[in-house]
Amino acid sequence: MTVRTLFLFVCWLLSLVLGGCASTSQVSLTEVRTFADASASLGGYAELSRRYRDTYQREQPYLSASADKVARATDARRNAAYNDFVAVQRAVVLYMQTLSALAGEATWDLGPRLDELGTGLKAGTESGLTQRHIAAYTGITRLLTRTVTSGYQNRSVETMVREGDADVQVLLEAMITLTRLYAKTNENEKKTVLGLFDSELAAAPRGTDRMLLVLAKVHLQNKTTEYRLLDKRYDLAAQGLTKVALGHRTLRENLHQLTRADIRLALSSYAQDVRLIHAGLRGE
């Protein structure tokens, strides 16, 4: 190798090292922080999980005896799984909050929140999630524990994202799948309730009490509106989760160029989308 080649090689090597340093310790990654903050605050999933859990309470008055028997059995299973369903979200939220702290310059005490994750997910029983989900959940818990115990000093955004992305994606995918199953269950609930009133009203004989007819029509109207508003929430929640997944993938694919203008723009854009969806869910 000539002296000139060696010199160029050393220059190139130095630029990598210095470039790497510059993107973490000296520059505050504003867009990473705003994306992580928005992701941590995304709503919808928790409320829809509660709604899913309470399905039987709402639909019970409308069910025939044979349908009721099946419904009760399903109700028990939904209730048993509920804690695991919300634990998944807690893990993702805590991850995003930690990422935000790393991307800013503050540190904060993760300890107490970590304890909430500590109990872990139920493994392999009829109330649990798949082994894959449990492994991802455990992975995130361990990553966050490492971050805390190292006192944040040696943890960079890059390390966090690189080590956490695979597990975060698995957990987000679980939430998206569950939101879809919640929506489909809601569809059957809606059609049971609305269908009953719709056909009873159509079959009502001419002599039916006028008051009864009016009450039934009003109830049908109210319920129809209620379900229409709810349908939107399932959509919004799923969209929001998808944006978070896409944004984190962008982070993972651009770890060495997080300060590049187009990457920062992409992250800002995802943060904005997630914030808008959150606002939509709050009814703004």
Add this chain to the structure above:
Amino acid sequence: MSKDEPGLEHALSTPAQVEALADQLSACADQLQARLKTEAVAIGALPEDSPARVQRREAADQLRDAEHALRQHANSLYADAATAIVATLGTPQEQVIALTRAAARQLRRIALVSDAAGLVAGLLQLAGGVASARPGAIITALETIRTQLKAVKAGLPRKPA
């Protein structure tokens, strides 16, 4: 329909397959509901206390109960998919889906609502067999559905009384 046939995925061996069957049962319930709505309108137009009205009312009510049961079985399967409960059955997935899809089509088009009872019973048998993970019951149910589909097709068109 042997378990050893290559390339045939065994039914309900993944959460996605479980969800797909739940979608089919929901679709059958939807088609049944649509048909029952038409029937309800027809019943509403009949003279009060006429025997036809009473009879058709009873048949429709029974089928509506069955529709609710189908939806509950579907929701039960969605819960299975959510918690990744799978039980591999001997029957290939496509067969199950194809039959339930054909059932949904027939339910919508059936002339005499009471003729749907046999087909709906077959669907409920299928759902029950799946819920208790009994491959034998499922195979029997699929046979019932096949037979009922042929009978329904042969019976078309028939006008209500």
